[in-house]
Amino acid sequence: MNGIEIKEEIGKGAFSTVYTGRISDGERKIAVKVIDMTSASKSGRLRLRERSLQREIEISTKVKSEYCVRLCTHFQEHNFVMRRYLAYEYMPSGDLQDFIFKNGKLEQSEAQSVISKILSGLVHIHKLQIxxxxxxxxxxxxxAERGSFKIGDFGLAIESRGAVAWFGHVGTAGFIAPEVYLRQSYDERVDCWSLGAIYAFIVNGKPLFYNGEKEVIRELVLTKRDKCIQEAISEMDSLGQSLIKSTLCDAESRARSAAIMTLF
Structure with a gap:
């Protein structure tokens, strides 16, 4: 199938399933994301889903950094009109969330090394206005064997194209910036907030704004974040505190990714 051999299922989302695979003319292992467009077609949202998928492909194609998961190829199988296939670089050790839940929190120096790699990928995509x-x-x-940590899944990513602000409620509870919750305009610094929340997660072993209910998490971010942050940074070293203070703050005071890089 387009030179791709699909193997076992390794993940499943609302609209897609991820499999391991292999490019037929070599030994390279890949991750194949199969998107089923059937539900979108039945609900009359096919065109919207097509545009979203095309945006993901265009952005993933532009991103070329050793700190971002690489898109190898993409195609539509002729026999399955409602299926789209995106073949990505395979990362054998899973994701950072599962790694922390299985192995526990990281020491601060190790966590900072991880964050510096994620930040390198973030600087790259922000330079591309993504x-x-x-x-x-x-x-x-x-x-894990290579010590690689890479940003992946650009399904919700957008190109700012020089625009000064965006709107829209997107993201995952616990890592969403306040201005997104408030449906205010925002820019690439929403990613910098998320970076700070990721650091707090990997040094504490749990999300900074921790609660099972999305609405409660929203209120923690909007009304009690200072208390949560003070508790989190009390045992952090100076670099960790600087990272948190420069990211988990109001948008107008928040550092951009290139400025955060100067901390390391």
Whole structure:
């Protein structure tokens, strides 16, 4: 099938299933994301889903960094009109969320090394005027043997194209910036908030704004974040505190990714 051999299922989302695979003319292992467009077609949202998928492909094609998961190829199988296939670089150690839940929190120096790699990928995509909009531990993928940590899943990403602001409620509870919750205008610094929340997660072993209910998490971010942050940074070293203070703050005070890089 287009030179791709699909193997076992390794993940499943609302509209897609991910399999391991292999490019037929070599030994390289890949991750194949299969998107089923049937439900979108039945609900009359096929055109919207097609545009969203095309945007993901265009953005993933532009992103070329060793700190971002690479799109190898994409295609539509002729026998299955409602299926689209995206073949990505395979990351054998899963994602950062599962890694922390299985192995526990990281030491601060190790966590800072991980964050510096994620930040390198973030600087790259921001230079391309791309906003990820769903940066979270589950979208950071690992190759533990090589010490690789890479940003993946650009399904909600957008190209700002020089625009000064965007609107729209997107992201994952616990890693969403306040301005997104408030449906205010925002820019690429929403990703920087998420970066700070990821750091707090990997050094504490749990999300900073932790509660099972999305509405409660929203209220923690909007009304009690200072208390949550003070508790989190009390045992952090100076670099960790600087990272948190420069990211988990109001949008107008929040550092951009290139400025955060100067901390390391």
């Amino acid at each position: 906003i990820h909009r769903d940066l979270k531990p589950a979208n950071i993928f690992l190759d």
